[in-house]
Amino acid sequence: MAETKKLLRSLAGEIQDVPPVWLMRQAGRYLPEYRATRAEAGDFLSLCYNSELAAEVTLQPIRRYGFDAAILFADILLLPQALGADLWFVTGEGPRLSTITGPEGLSPLKGKDDIHEHMAPVYETVRILSRELPSETTLIGFAGAPWTVATYMIAGQGTKDQAPAHKMRVEDPATFDALMDLLTESTIEYLSKQVEAGAEVVKIFDSWAGSLKGEAFDKYALEPAKKIIAELKARHPGLPCIAFPREAGEKYIGFAKATGADCVALDNSVDAAWGAANVQVDGCVQGNMAPSLMVTGGQELIDETKRIKDAFSKGPHIFNLGHGITPDADPENVNVMLEALRG
Numbered sequence: 652m653a654e655t656k657k658l659l660r661s662l663a664g665e666i667q668d669v670p671p672v673w674l675m676r677q678a679g680r681y682l683p684e685y686r687a688t689r690a691e692a693g694d695f696l697s698l699c700y701n702s703e704l705a706a707e708v709t710l711q712p713i714r715r716y717g718f719d720a721a722i723l724f725a726d727i728l729l730l731p732q733a734l735g736a737d738l739w740f741v742t743g744e745g746p747r748l749s750t751i752t753g754p755e756g757l758s759p760l761k762g763k764d765d766i767h768e769h770m771a772p773v774y775e776t777v778r779i780l781s782r783e784l785p786s787e788t789t790l791i792g793f794a795g796a797p798w799t800v801a802t803y804m805i806a807g808q809g810t811k812d813q814a815p816a817h818k819m820r821v822e823d824p825a826t827f828d829a830l831m832d833l834l835t836e837s838t839i840e841y842l843s844k845q846v847e848a849g850a851e852v853v854k855i856f857d858s859w860a861g862s863l864k865g866e867a868f869d870k871y872a873l874e875p876a877k878k879i880i881a882e883l884k885a886r887h888p889g890l891p892c893i894a895f896p897r898e899a900g901e902k903y904i905g906f907a908k909a910t911g912a913d914c915v916a917l918d919n920s921v922d923a924a925w926g927a928a929n930v931q932v933d934g935c936v937q938g939n940m941a942p943s944l945m946v947t948g949g950q951e952l953i954d955e956t957k958r959i960k961d962a963f964s965k966g967p968h969i970f971n972l973g974h975g976i977t978p979d980a981d982p983e984n985v986n987v988m989l990e991a992l993r994g
């Protein structure tokens with residue numbers, strides 16, 4: 652069947668004069684209505700597990716801007732929590748988790764099939780959204796990639812250079828590989844349930860892929876993505892998958908072909924013209940404007956929107972930022988971008 656939704660058409664390889672558009676973190680603190688709903692929920696995690704309110708914040712940017720896609724409101728760190736890790740957020744600092752330092756850290760964790768009761772509110776959010784989204788809007792489900800999630804579980808928090816995870820993969824590969832396998836398998840189960848609940852596309856966020864080099868990148872970023880995508884497509888034929896190996900640099904080349912992804916999301920450390928020549932040759936790409944332009948705005952925002960649209964105009968493209976929109980972004984700048992893009 653020919654796709655009718657604009658985002659699905661690009662994912663199927665269609666070149667469109669005006670590309671579909673959505674923004675990573677489009678439901679977030681830059682929007683006053685998000686801040687109000689988050690206050691109602693109490694805190695960020697309570698919002699993630701409150702299906703009605705999580706669906707509400709997912710819908711807010713769709714109402715305000717008419718984006719072509721909505722992304723489920725949740726977090727990549729809900730999976731470790733479903734597996735039995737402690738998780739909390741420290742205001743102004745970020746996430747904290749119980750820390751895995753050796754083999755004994757794995758024993759309290761649950762199995763891949765034991766996550767669904769914990770994740771039930773997330774699946775319910777997906778079901779509400781698939782009922783309530785406008786018929787032209789595509790619903791994207793997501794999960795963190797095993798490597799990125801593992802970096803948080805091993806360090807117990809975000810790190811600049813992911814050193815604790817690198818240390819474990821080098822010094823204790825048995826423990827590290829067991830954790831990676833558990834995360835790969837449970838990510839398949841988690842995403843599969845999102846699809847059953849109504850997600851039409853899935854995206855895998857590997858925010859720290861760029862710190863893996865050479866063979867380590869292939870083993871811990873490329874291989875898990877390939878495995879997850881192959882299994883999801885076996886269970887859900889035709890399911891479009893977006894991979895985001897952030898800051899992969901040269902390793903973006905060939906990533907879609909090697910993993911089976913229908914689209915690769917590019918961060919803004921690579922130039923759009925380079926991405927068109929090296930990555931878009933294999934299919935759809937998403938990206939890749941700098942998030943800071945949503946803070947600074949002005950003529951530069953208009954020029955950059957048009958330059959990126961133009962650079963990717965010869966192939967399938969989904970317009971987005973190279974990373975999430977930040978809390979200090981001006982909501983009016985999103986309208987400026989949309990006007991420059993859609994004309």
Ligand SMILES: Cc1c2[nH]c(c1CCC(=O)O)Cc1[nH]c(c(CCC(=O)O)c1C)Cc1[nH]c(c(CCC(=O)O)c1C)Cc1[nH]c(c(C)c1CCC(=O)O)C2
Nearest residue numbers: 675676677678679695722723724725726727745856858975
């Ligand atoms: C590393 C990572 C996390 N979460 C995520 C990643 C990978 C992508 C990336 O690099 O941004 C992914 C994520 N986080 C969130 C989503 C929902 C979908 C979307 O809007 O794109 C997605 C896809 C919501 C969120 N996740 C978070 C927020 C901000 C929460 C708030 O304070 O309201 C949102 C909207 C919190 C979060 N969650 C995490 C961090 C490091 C933080 C930042 C802490 C902070 O900003 O105070 C873990």
